Amino acid sequence: MNRKSWWMATLMLASLPVTAGSLFDPVELSDAELAQLRGRYVLPDRIISFGVVMSSSWQNGSGQIVGAQVALNVASGQSQPSLTVNMINQAGAAGVVTAGTGQVIGGAGLNTVQGIVQSVRTAGDFNNGLNDVNVSVSTGGALQATPVGQAFTGSESFSNSAGAVQVSTANGGLQIALQAANGQGISTQQIGGGGVAQHANIGGSLNTVRNLAELNVALRDNTRNVNMTNCLEQLRSLRQGGY
Known part of the structure; x- marks a missing residue:
């Protein structure tokens, strides 16, 4: 998982109650899970x-x-x-091109x-x-x-x-x-x-x-990162609670 993903996950966890945070600890995704997410981070x-x-x-x-x-x-x-x-x-x-006499053998597994x-x-x-x-x-x-x-x-x-x-x-x-x-x-x-x-x-x-x-x-240029804006709004609300 890249640095940006970890940071966003941390921001989201900070907005949860302490007792709920442990239920949503970040977990590294497997290759199979990541394969199901290809192409889903760019809006059409x-x-x-x-x-x-x-x-x-x-x-x-x-x-x-x-x-x-x-x-x-x-x-x-x-x-x-x-x-x-x-x-x-x-x-x-x-x-004149000299005829090739070399022979490449094997390699069936490459297919x-x-x-x-x-x-x-x-x-x-x-x-x-x-x-x-x-x-x-x-x-x-x-x-x-x-x-x-x-x-x-x-x-x-x-x-x-x-x-x-x-x-x-x-x-x-x-x-x-x-x-x-x-x-x-x-x-x-x-x-x-x-x-x-x-x-x-x-x-x-x-x-x-x-x-x-x-x-x-x-x-196209992404003029506003909606996901990041939402995370910052969550942080702003935590200030009133003394976090």
Whole structure:
């Protein structure tokens, strides 16, 4: 329990009779109890916009890039959320990419982990992999721009000389699955079903792999903290009783 929560609990206890105080001593909540309280401390009218952006990309040894980005955005006043998808496509130096011969084995247990799971495994040389989840909460800002792209219909596929990528629904969420060409490897990223999973298995060399996810929440300024005001009013009434 954070410091603010303990302080507010103490203020409330101070307003109780001494005999009743022992019945309401602060007790640390378990993880299961906290899980039932997620999202209940922000009033709906304070949320200006909410968005999730997920992108996966693969750059091979010649600089060619293939990937996809999917974005979910809900703004105040929207009748329904927008869900768009874009291909990430970049030409390289048109050089020859050496076929990957490395083999990544095992790791089946990673698919059963709950919560956030990230892995980068490589059987090649000079590779670079990054899995990242970022949460951004801002206040007093403007509406987030609605992502530009084609409407997501449930399954989209893209490909170029660097590989192929598919965006689809899976296990109650969204998944980006990428198969790099010339045996360079695979990457997957999934949000939903109670967790976030980001994996990269690299079998070639000189590859750069990125699995990125960002959650953005914009809130209106909270000009008056009603809960804190109520607690202060309780303290003010105690002065007359000599506390």
